[in-house]
Amino acid sequence: MDGSLSLPNPSVSRRQLLNFFTGAIVAATASAALYPGTKFFVPPAETTDADGSILAKDQLGHPIPASQILDEPTGTRALIAGLAGEPTYLTVKEDGTLDSMGIVNNCTHLGCTFPWNPVDQQFQCPCHGSRYDAQGSVERGPANRPLKLVHVQVKDNYIWISPWTEIDPRTGEKAWWV
Structure with a gap:
């Protein structure tokens, strides 16, 4: 061994x-x-309401309290991230509430974003010169369609945005974006 x-x-x-x-x-x-x-x-899941509305957010994705926008002077147009992150203008009305119509900040000519000009009371696209009135109707081309609309509601100090699927009140016709 x-x-x-x-x-x-x-x-x-x-x-x-x-x-x-x-x-x-x-x-x-x-x-x-x-x-x-x-x-x-x-993409992150959106916070939705029972009717399919989404919570309005700032550019960093944080919910915006309605009181923050309503503290601004009447006639103020606040830019928020709306449906699908599209920039959307909300308007503070004379009675201190938010307008029930939001205006999507995408030019209907080529999709540019644009500022609100408080002096001329117009949305003015800097790319090709389109002009829109305070309700988003075309005042001067090359854009030939009004700006998209969204519904705006305030519930429990939060702003809820939902798609506009009804007749466009500015034209009296079916909304072109539906």
Whole structure:
């Protein structure tokens, strides 16, 4: 007898064990890198009301309290992130409430965003010169359609936005964006 113990051959060789650990480390690293990438491409779920309205948010995605906008002087036009993140103007009326119509800030000519000009009382697209009145109707082209509208409601100091699917009150016809 040589005095050594005879052990049976192991069921997993050293090479197989190292391959397993290498594969596990690569899989863990890949999944750790893919998770934030997939989260970036999947939009966050919108907070919706029973009727399908979404909560109005600022440009950072935080809900905007209605009192913040209503503290502004009458006639103020506040720009918020509306449906699908589209910039939307809300108007403070003379009685200190929000107008029930919001105006989407996308030019109907080529989709540019534009500022409200309080001096001329117009929305003025700087790209191609389209002009819209305070209700979003075209005053001067090249745009040939009025701006999109959304419904605006205030509930419990939060602003809720929902799509406008009825007749356009400015034209008396079916809304072109429906």
